[in-house]
Amino acid sequence: ASRTVAGVLAEAAESRATVVLSGHVNPDADALGSTLALAEGLRRRGARVLPTFPGEFTLPASLGWLPGAEGLVPSSALPSAPDVFVSLDAASPGRLGEIAVLLDSAGTSVVIDHHASNPGFGELRLVDPGAPATVTLVADLLDDLGVAIDRQLATCLYAGLAADTGSFRFGNTRPQTHELAARLLATGIDHAAISRRLFDTAPFGWLGLLSVVTGRAVLEPDVGGGLVWTWSSTAEAAEHGLPGEQLEALVDVVRAAEEADVAVVLKGQDDGSWSVSMRSRGGTDLARVAMELGGGGHTLAAGYTSHLDREGTIATLRDQLTAL
Template sequence: MTDRTARPDGSGAVTAGAPGETDWAAAVAAVRALPPDARIQLICHVNPDGDALGSMLGFGLGLRQLGVRRLRATFPGPPEVPEPFRDLPGLDLLVPEEEAYPAPELVVCFDAASESRLGALVDRLETAGCALVLDHHASNTMFGGINLVDPRAAATSVVAEELLTRLGVSLDAAIAECLYVALTTDTGSFRFEATTPAVHELAARLLATGIRPGDISRRVFDTRPFGAVRLFGEALGRARLEPEAAGGRGLVWTYATLDDLARHGQRPYVLEALIDSVRCTAEADVSCVVKQVRPGEWAVSMRSKGAVDVSRVAVALGGGGHRFAAGFTGRGTADEVVAGIRAELDKALIGA
């Protein structure tokens, strides 16, 4: 059930594609209709970032406040939480994917634009009594039975907070910290275009619970191992600038290999922040980091400053995302992966 009608955003403008009242009502009903002993499985996307983990755990803590007893959270792949998020409340909800409920009464998916982002857990969409999707990616394939997908939302945590409010959950410091980490992650600490007045209003409500934004920001954005600092220096040293790419708007890119990670004793998640150091290049609108995940396979992160819709590039190459932040899985060598990106950039120019 999905009502894809337009409804006003916080500024009074009308935006198409946001969830309609029938969607919200269906989601609330799906939760409230569950029997007391119902099993609820929460799933976020592979290689979870702050929005995926924070939205999932914050929502889980809200369900626990409502009295839900049989509740598990997970994500596909190794059960390793990135270091910046290891102090999040609600981590006790996490189980390895092998321990996820095989046939829950309700499965709730967070921050996943497509089924492929659920990995081996995708079968829960079929075995669950009901599948609910919370997301904010415009490229979402609407794979749930109930889809709360709001492309105008700055983060999935915005959608999660709205549903928690409609369910009658009261914000406490634990829920708020999870949602705040999610919100700051996807807004780049409130620096990206998606940072609207409504985003700041939500942040204010979360801060009013007593959470400490300075401590959270230092943990999430400003702390990394010295080995990661050296790895970043090496990767930035091999960065390449292509001023003629993207119709002359410019492309800057770099890569990091499994050997790089091993040499500096680092885990793959440390590379998620590398794109922020690359994207500041003044001569390029588009930035890209190509991260090896196994021989011949790369996780690709792309950013745009406004001239290129990188989600169009990502979708063309099998991925997805937002206009100015997107990604996909590439195969071949790093040069071959970037060649594929380069070939799509001119077609993704905004206004062309």
């Protein structure tokens, strides 16, 4: 009989197996929400769970309040060969950073994801590019495992759902998405507080950073279906008294420029590389563009890392968008 993800996880919980769960580097609400919800569900069913995330062990302020976040374990404290490893919301092994070694060392590796660019890795896969968020796949799994979705689990799931659908504005929102949201709201979660923390809360210094970054935005209407781009860096964020995570929301403002199909923010990292965030209105397959440039993502939201300088980075991207 073929082993299903739900079957393997139920068996692992039953036998009190050790299960490590991790999302991608620079975890977002979908990565952490799905990790914490599935970890808590498996813990309730009897598993010894170790929820974690790759990279420096600091959570963005917008996510530290998620229920269960206090139980996250630094990757340096993980066993080298757990019974089961579960990857959540990671489009490729590279997105798991130092934790990717567990794909091979764990007794069983399970991959749960919704990225169009996912090449198919891990032994057992629950990968659905039609799912708006990884948390929807986790909600289905919790149902399969017979775990009741209470307020705690619903808070984690709702955070991921609201984040990856842009609060139900993006095209990935389907009737079932609203049905799940309704079910989560019915548990009594404070959805207004969740949304405010996720989307409408930043230090005052963010306003200054935003004005500098939008002020230097460049519109190139003739590149592809129109390109708007700008840039910042972790160093510039620091000048405004901000941690690097505050660069993430900039693209959500830049994408408002109606003359451009594609909006891009180049985010300079501490190591000198550029982390590139891209968004499309619908005319460009950005998962494909990102994959060509060594990254990945969804059709309308994707990214990659560039080791060229700023001009080289945008020139290479311009060429890709023109070639489509």
